[in-house]
Amino acid sequence: MILDARDVRKTYGSLEVLKGVSLSLNGGEICGLIGPNGAGKSTLFRILLGLVSRDSGILEIHSGASKPLGGIIEKPALYGYLSAFENLLVFSRIQGLKQSRTDIESQLLQVGLSPRRKDPVRNFSMGMKQRLGLAIALLNEPECVILDEPFSGLDPMGIRALQDEIRALAKSRGIGILISSHNLVELGDLCDRLYVINQGEIVREGPARDILQQAARSYIIYGTGLESSETLAEAHVEHRTGSVLLHLGEDSIHEILRRLSAEPEVNLTGCVPQTNLAALFEKTSV
Incomplete structure (x- = not known):
């Protein structure tokens, strides 16, 4: 088990956003988190990534990696005036990682981006931006990746291509992937297990096929x-x-x-x- 969260709670003023949420993630496993708007998905992901503090609960990350978790929260934060190569180089330096040109080109190819493309990423489609965001999340080889709504704004072909990339990461590198989406079909096709969250509580969990059947x-x-x-x-x-x-x-x-x-x-x-x-x-x- 890479990630283990138990009874995580978070309140903003009088609003109880998370009411004792528990979930876990294993290496090589793809877990989905689905729920309506305002259910607490993004808050939970921010807590898991250390961007927001929890009020109470236990969060354990079992990893020997220098960077245990990588992630994208909502849309990737990219430098629009830089190329994909330059973006990856900047984020590598921010994370204290020294990489050669060959290293960066290999990482771009891994997520289906051409290292030969030199134009600014503001010209990229949403699917290409999501791929670049995934490459940034994978810097320093984390054992777990958290993706918040990565399919948002993608056409059906873009969704299928990104799903294939996520499956390959889990299978070939043994990365645990926790992913949220509003679209049940997207998660049902992709995930081994599903968590359903509503009003700050996990209301269902189990194998994806069983959850859909129930x-x-x-x-x-x-x-x-x-x-x-x-x-x-x-x-x-x-x-x-x-x-x-x-x-x-x-x-x-x-x-x-x-x-x-x-x-x-x-x-x-x-x-x-x-x-x-x-x-x-x-x-x-x-």
Whole structure:
């Protein structure tokens, strides 16, 4: 375990922002933190990175690295008039790291940026700025990286590319990654575990697939023969081309799928839960 936070609390005036939050992160693991605006995500990340003091609670970082944690809080703070190479050089010097040109070029390539590009980063797309921010967060080889809303402002291709970079970092270098997003699909596709925070409390935690399943109230079922299914004739469904949207009633999704599989004319090819955000953010015992 690299990061272990227990019963972390923070109050601003009369506003209790964090109400005893606990979470942990292992090396090579990608954990997601999701919650509505004002839930306490950014405050928690600032505390973990040492930018804000906690009122109480325990925060343990188990790392022998000279820089245990790296991170991006909201948008990367870059020097817009400098190139990507020059930005990385400046931040290296700020962190007391002596690097050669080859070192910096290698770090740019690692996050998918060309070291040959010499123009100011103010010309960069949001995706390129996020990649450069990630390169800065990785300076001094931290064992844990905290990313606050890294997909904000990215198009679908940019999101997919950054997800691939994050997966590669966790797998190839064993870095623990804690990441927040407003988009459940982004985190559900990427994370091993999810924490759900609402009103300053962790209301759900566990394997990402289980969390999405717990809060699902409808499912998209893919296959052939669905339009003539006897099972679905008795259910609340919306028929689509090659699929149906099933709204659960009294029967569980497992029972529905079992009955569908037993129908000789039906060939199932997939089932995707449609998570209900209101259900996801409800407080449960964790």
